[in-house]
Structures are given as structure tokens and as C-alpha cells.
Amino acid sequence: MSLMTIYHLVAIFLLAAGIFGIAYRRTLVGIVLGIELMLNGAGLSIMASAQLTPAPNELGQVGALLVMGVAAAEATLLLAILLVVLKRFKHVEADKLITMRG
């Protein structure tokens, strides 16, 4: 097993943990935690693919940075959405949010 495969397996574990969290958690905050896990796995996978192969190193590092930027933007927006949901429904349980009009 090559070194890159080990890193990729760790990234796949993070992806699987994130999907499990999204399906298993009950509140929106728990789902956000799962999404963050998956994004981290994506960054790790991009990074390993560039650093541990003859591909240009800058490509992977810039890719990981862009993933971090997307994650930061996403976390900001999710906090705002969560505030609005909490204001309108008084709870953030995903299974009970079944109407879009509030």
C-alpha cells in the first residue's frame, strides 16, 4: 500500500463519518459538524494527491486553501440561516422543518 493510499483512506473515513453524521444527527448544528468533517476530508485528499505524487505541489496547496475559503463562507452563511430558522420555528430539529413558509 503506497503512502498516498493511506492518506486517501483517512480522507474516505472523514467522508463516511460526515455522511453518517448528516444521516444520524437530529439537529441542524449536528449536520453542520458532519459537513465540516467532509470538507476536511476533501482538503486532505487534494493535498495528498499533489504532495505525494509528481504533480505540481502548488496545485494541491492552493486547492486546500480554496476548500478552506469555501468552508469559512459556508459556516458564516449556515450560522445566519440557523438564526433565521431558530427565530421562526423556535427549534432546529431537521425532521420537523417541513414547511418553507414558516
Add this chain to the structure above:
Amino acid sequence: MDNLAYENLAWAVLIGHIAIIVAGGFITVLAQSLVRALMGLILTLFGVAGLFFLMAAPFIGLMQLLIYVGAVSVLIFFAIMLTNAWPGGDESGKKSGRQMVFALLAALAPVVLLGSAALRTAPPSVLIPEETEVQELGRFLMEPYILPFELISLLLTVAMAGAVILGFERRKKR
């Protein structure tokens, strides 16, 4: 120390960080309290930052610590504090076994597909990665990859503006 000792040390560091990541991942998805789950997520983020350092990319590792551990975790902590996150809150209570089984199936599908693909088609990898200077990284970002750079700044601006607008709407209705 000779070369072999360095190599053993590197493997020990790698396996230790992978153990940290796995433990943090399990805590994140299985902890009853959301604050504990967030601590598990932070543990995972530290582990991933360690792997970045191990891949000879200290700049990205530091950015991971600054952006994820420093900023995103604090945002999520705000979200947790605003909701019913105490041990008897929304997240606790009996979860049905059926939900657990479905969640496991959903998580196993990508493991089987992507895992087999990663094992079958892995190219030979470089054992000792080279370090890239931050200067080169900046040049790469400003010359060939200027468009993604500008797009990510646009995305951040739009996300901030959207967050502010959502917040204002909330205040107007009160």
C-alpha cells in the same frame, strides 16, 4: 539518529495523527452533547493539520489551525449556544435502530466504492514530499490561478452580504 530511526519516527507520527483523526471523527458523530461533538471536531481538525505538516506543507497546516480551529469552530460554537444543545436538549433522546442502520448504509456506500477505487488505481507515491515556498504559492495564486482566487473572494463577499441581510430581516420583524 540514522535514516531508519527517522523513518520509524515518521511512521509513528503518521499513525498517531490518524488515530487522533479517527477518534475525533467518532466523537463528532456519536457524542450525545453537541459541545462534546464540537470538541471531537476540533480534535479531528488538529489531526488533519498535523498530517498537513507531515506532508511538508507547514503554511497550509497553519492556515488550517487559523481558519478551522480559530474561526469556523467559534462560529459553530455560537450556533450551538443559540440552540437547545444541553444534554437534555434537542439532540438527546432515543434514536431508533432503523435510523442507525440507514445512516451506516449511507456511510458505507462511498467507503466501498471510493475505497476500492483508491486501492486499485493508486499510482506510486513519493515517500518524501518537497516543501514549497510560500512565495511560489503566492505567485501561483496570482498568475495562473487568478480566476479561482477572484472567485473565492467574490464567494466570501456574497456569503458575508447574505449573512448580514438574513440577520437584518430577523431584526426588522421583532
